Amino acid sequence: MKITKDEQIIEALFNRDEGILEQISNKYRKIYVSVLRQILGSDEDVFECENDVLLAVWNSVPPNKPNNLAAYIAKLARNISINRFKYNTRQKRAVGYTVVLHELSECIPDNSFGKDYTEHFKDKELGQILTDFVRNLDDETRVLFVRRYFYLESVGSLAKRYGFTENKVSVKLYRARNKLHKILEKEEVII
């Protein structure tokens, strides 16, 4: 029987049913390929990383038992593509990824330039700060922010998806980045 529920998929993974990988691919390929493509750009790299994603799912579940399988797989894909990018230091960044990093650089407080920003945040639990920030965004902005900076969806695509103008999406994201900028500054961890 075709398995469609996440619980059944996870159960099959716990039962070490290799056949489930094909069904995971059928169900979630669109999501993780989209993430891989946005970061890596190259079809060849995407193709190679596809199997890495499935392998990572196989190796990590169990022991992990994700509540949201789609998000979990997207996370794995994101990490895999970032690692691949780091591994191949001469690799050219995908345009979409470059643009996202450029936008995120606006969030970095001015006094952190020239410093390794994240090093200073290690003790300040940057992850928790970001989570709190995202949770406190209004619904629309939160979805736009996560789709843009986690899933790397383009502004044009977001506009189309939600029936906004590209300008509206850009303004909302800009305001969110400004807000994050201020929060990071307020944390006073920066030099």
Next chain:
Amino acid sequence: MKDRNAQNLFETLGELPEDILNEALETDNALKLHSLGAKKTQKIIVIHPVLKRFVSVCVCLAIIVISLLSVWQYKPQEAPIINEGSSGSVGSEVKGEKFEIDSLDKLNFYSVKKAISEIGFDPLSSKNGEASLVNLTQNMNNSFKNINADTPFTITMYCYFKIYLDDPQGFLAKKLGGTGSVDVVVTKNNFENMITFKKGDNYYSCLQDSGTANAMSFSTYKYIEGFKLVENYSQENYEFTVYFEGDKVTGIKSGRFNSNIGIYDYTVDKIKFVENYNVVVYQTKTVTIGQLEKLFSNEKDILDDTTVSVDGPVVLGEAALTNKTVCLAESQKDVIIKNSDILSVTGKYDDANGYYIELKLTEKGRELLKESVKQSNFISIYVNNFLITDNYIVTTVVNDTAIFTRFSSKDEMLEVYNQLTVVDNKNKIGRIVDNESFLHEMSKLVNFDNYNFSMEMTNYVYDHKNPKKLENKPSNYEVKIDGVNITFPIRVKDLTAQGFEPVRYDFGIGGFKTKQGNEFSVYCMDFKHDAKTKEDYFVTQVDFYADALSGKSGMVNPTLPDFCLFEDINKDITIDEFIKKLGEPHKIYQQTYEDTSIELRQSLVTFYYYFSTPEIPNGYLYVNFRPILNSSSPNNYLFSVGISLH
């Protein structure tokens, strides 16, 4: 360093909790985004597992809809008409004598035509406020409406424009039978906001999926099938977005969904927007099918415009709506032939002329046309100031007849013919007559190519306008199980009282044994919200397949009871026989199952029939068929019957 910091920030965003990530993932359209805020303010309702299961079953079915009718569509060889909605064809000779609204496509299109005829062709009148934010509430329940000639169809906004299709391989060109000029109407109405494309005798309509203040997007996921609204998420999806600016349509964009990257690709299947013909009106108009049919059948008493002069059997149905003129000229300012100058229009074919259109004219009409032909053999035709042919038709005028020739194809001839006349729809649709052909089609749907059955088709008069509404009599909701009658809805305790023994039962689902020791499954719910114990629940569905699916062959479990419904319907009935007994269902769902481990592929087909009783004012009777696709003796096996609520 700035770049590295941004990189680190990006990486840390990867640690966001999965619930946030999932929310963003699941909020994948405007409707969901807009409803996010609303959800948070709603009172939290704890859904009982029984109801939850019931709902999930319904939703599951709803998500994967493949319309069987689209597969069964009769495609006449003479005229390849491939619209999934209404269908019609003309033979070697056609006459516009009768007009019938047999689909929502036509209802939508001709409602707009009627509305436009009443306001003339001024671009705007009686605008009631701004182009409102599109009504995102999609109530697919409307698809179950029992539409008949008196059912009011209300449009609150409508627009009309034209597009031109260049690419014969494009989606619309395939649906509409080729390239060329296409009429388009968009309405906000009391069923579903929809866009209808009309090319000649072919229609394609799909429903709104999202929108903004200045745009409406329609998705082919949801389309029109006769009088049904069909959701089919398994097919390739196209989107049409119509852009508005005040009282004008300013453009239309089409895109094909690229599932690999999750966005629409607007570089393919382009369509051209014809800017000269568009009108957007914010005005409420209500019509019925009966009114439209009378109107477009040219019955004078329905015509609002009484100035139309009819000298004979005028069949210019659409043009006869108003006192607007039919122009046969190089420009609309030249020779004008009025409706009253044309006696009839006929589409024909012969070896000498190929496909041609024959106009029989009054004397005045002949003189006017002769004058025009003297100037040039190449005549454009305008109807109500709309250019419908563009300088490629040669006319000859002999006696009272003008012959329009040089149509390059039948489709081209039909396109002109249908704009000059009302539609001669024969109301015919093909049906598959046996199980094998059904399975053959189903196997194609699931790419299961082990079947090579010969297709048998038969003409079938499809009574769109009168879907059978079950009569309100108790026997309609009775099922005889191993000789014992139960009547839906029945409480679990009453089922037990009739001698059925629960072998396993919890809230929602369970199994019962008959006195003969045969088992069947039940689904239950507390739809009156008065259950104090699980015995108070209502049985809303009985299944007669039990554990049969565990068998590779998909054969029926031998311990199953005999069962029989009203009109002697039992498990051996075929889908077609069932339809003959109960009429066309109001909605059909089809879902495909696959179990690669045992190489089993099969389908579940559900028919829904609307009914109403004092106890269940808005209910459905539904029956499930399970065609087993890889059985050596395939059948479409009725295995389940139940009721549900709106």
